[in-house]
Amino acid sequence: MMDIVLLLKQHVGAPCQSIVEAGQKVQKGELIAKPNGLGANLHSSVYGVVKAVNETAIIIEADENQPDEFVKIKDTNTHIEAIQEAGIVGSGGAGFPTHVKLNVNLEGGYVIANGAECEPVLGHNIKLMEEDPQLIIRGLKYVKEITNASKAYIAMKAKHRKALRILKTACELEPDIEVKILPDMYPAGDERAIVRDILGVLLEPGQLPKAANAVIQNVETLKHIVNAIELRKPYITKDITVAGRVMDATDGKVFMDVPVGESVKKYIDLCGGYMNPHGEIVMGGPFTGRHVEEDAPITKTTGGMLVAMPFVHDERKVGLLACECGAQEDRLREIAKEMGAEVVAVEKCKRMVEVDGRYRCDNPGICPGQAEKVISMKKKGIQNLFDRYLRRLNEYRYGSSS
Template structure:
């Protein structure tokens, strides 16, 4: 089997390869490193490099020992996190060592466990099975940033995980559980800050404006593994769901090797149902169109199999918001149905900040009557939206 390890799995430019075609490599071996902002990339398998383009393609060896090459010795924990190539596992892919360089004297480390898009549940699964790993990663993050307090933000409907977390932090005086509203997008960084610290960030403001940093559950797991086991990021936790044979609400695979084609896990989950459509990489609201050979990356969260697009040749209006699918993705869906896009508008809460449109109050959706009428006037017979609570 061949795996494909992308050279860009993070914020910043693609990494520069450190291996050559024909070279034998080991699991955990450094195979690419950043030039500027980015993160190291390591092989997730034993094998031979057979191609290099926008990815390093590796022919897997028949024998795959559990042993991995540990990261190089480092002088401090932040350097270990950097060497291991840890990035934000929730989707953003921002290099974690950069965040950990923040000095939060009397500040806060916030853990985002929201996993607010439907079907996804690998973060909660990790909490239920290995809460101590999360807590150790969190304590390392507090130590490195000099934060005085940590809050684990979680939805109250995750009762089992809350009980397990409560036991895990029973003797931790500086770590508390805070509840998030059971709505979308509770996992938005600004929502997490609003609900835990009671502060409303302006669009474009970062958590450091309120002396805080926010980390995903799996990111903190990888922090702990980098420090304690010298383990590079060579695997990803994923949820596989949708039109899968026998599937009810998604199946979780912990530690899926990075670079593995997603159809490997679709088949392990039960295989495609007869009438299945596109494969979406990510969540149902913000995911992107993929295919059976799309590789697992450091930021892959969901592998979701959709239904076949219905035939609908009407004229469509697009209503895009920051919290869901954007205009290009919604256009893809309309094209897939055989329709035509005649107009596109943004949610009235969207404001432009540094060339990017941001929601001014995520989770507080306004009425869209005026926008709908505008789309109708432009000739739209139907409207497609990314997500909207209204």
Template sequence: MKIVIKLRQHIGSPCKPIVDIGQEVKKGQLIATPEKLGANIHSSVYGKVVDINENEIIIESFKDQPDEYVKIKETNFYLEAVKEAGIVGAGGAGFPTHIKLDVNLKDGCVIANAAECEPILSHNIYLLEQNPEIVVRGLKYAMQITNASKGYIAIKPKHKKAIIALGKICKNEENINIKFLSDMYPAGDERVIVRETLGIELEPGQLPISANAVVCNVETLKNIALAIEERRPVITKDITVGGRVKNSAEGKVFLDVPIGMPISYFIQECGGYENPHGEIILGGPFTGKQGNEDAPVDKTLGGILVAMPYPNEKRKIGVIACECGADEQRLEEIAKGMGGQIVAKEKCKRMVLVNGRYRCDKPGICPGQAEKVLSLKKQGAEVIITGTCED
């Protein structure tokens, strides 16, 4: 099987390959390093490098795949282990974790983001149900690295099994508390997490550090624990497969799948497509992007969703884009898939321009879009496609 390792699996610049075509590599071996902002990239399999281009390293995996892996270099410094392991935000953003944790949070906190607010996606909650210990250990390491005095696990009350499992682990942890989030989208947005956990409203463009806090996805915390305890680099990913796939409409979880495997493999593992079916979405229903069968799993992929076929829509279309959901490009893809013509565009009334980028001023508190809808109708729209979080 060909394994495709993308050279850019993070916010920042693509990494530089440090292997050659024809070279044999081992699982866990460092194969690319960042020259600017980025994170180390390791081989997820034993195999042979068959191609390298500006975007990816392609490895032909060997039939025999031992469990053993090349460990990251030994270090007494937790932050160095996080850096060596190539850990990035596993919740989708992909910001290098060693940079995020390189702060002093005296009297501050680290918040474990267990919101998993996108519909269908469930691998974070499944991890907490099956192995809450590793997430709590990762949280404690993150607290030590940042000198934080408190740790919080932010989760929705409906995830009772995960909450019970966490409660048992945290009952003797004086500095770690479980905080409940509203059951809405986008509860997993960092600014929503800070607002609901700490009662602090961040301005558009502000990061949690402005509230003396750092927010980490629960899978990221798992990777921190693995890097420190087992010297394990990031070579696998937890994902959910769902939608129009057999036996998995509500979502099937796969833990620790090798990075670089084609998503078609996991669709087939679920039993194949359920007909009729439409496009493949990589990510969640709200913020996912259009993908294809050949796309590889990477460090930030959370969902592989197969959609229903688009309905035919010949009426004139207006779109409302929002930072919290589908952006303008995604809405254009949807309209094109429906065979419709976009005649007018608007932005959610919460959107404000900050440093050249439109951002939501209060994510999760949607004011309603009646004004925008009326504007679109005046511009000739007969039907509206919206990317806003509510309404």
């Protein structure tokens, strides 16, 4: 029997508070933790027995038999209440609680489905759009109704030809829903980049799409919205992509609707196990992912599980050029340490501006030259440079590029 680890913080805001205790039997879909302030409900993704509750997680020993049936969320008066009960958060980003995000009156504004599949290698959003375009359309209609918007767009890259063709055909009878093409660049799926490229509005760093009278939802989030409203299903499964140094999925293998809380290792094993040599596991994408161990649990915001090549050993003195769109300073330092390199200089991309104590990009994806930053670091003795994307390293480690 497998242990399911359900982290109490899978969203922007404070960790949830458990409402179950060790030894208690739980059912799939049962509410097991409630938010403590800003947050989202947490439900069991399996039938089983609570093994332990600690400050960070509820651990459930899953039953051997796992029926498809689940405990439905309670009846609600409105769609937004159903979304709140289901514990839905943004599936493609930081995990902002969806019921809070949709609590706006756009007064004839715009709702946008984010189908950019922003990070390279990942493919689960594309698979969803190819296999169930009507689900995306129904989700957009619900969000449009909730927010009082008048127009809906589906944002996609032209290179995803099959999904693009399917979505365009599906929208032919939908006068208020239109497919829009995003530039094939990184980070095309950034919310501010989408608002700029589709609505022609450049938001200030830190501004939300609401400032442009818009709301953006990842396509998988729309799926969970439909499930909550139509099936009364809580957010208990996640779509993921496994890729990299695994036997059967070097170019990426998609798993749909896997239980939240299962381990990364299970899906590496389902792809035939590791390919040697291999290095670290990265949860997320090549550009903004983070190192995890193989026992790390899948969460509501997990997208990719990438098994990398081992780090090359390179002791040259290194400079770090960090930005918001790609690897930030802490991740670059982690990589430098693994490579055996001494960090002797750090600079931030010219587009970075400080907003409320955090550095933000003032125009995502429109990347300037960085000559003066590099010259400044060369004067400090750098012999190697880790730039904001580590593009060459990503190509080597994951077999991909942007």
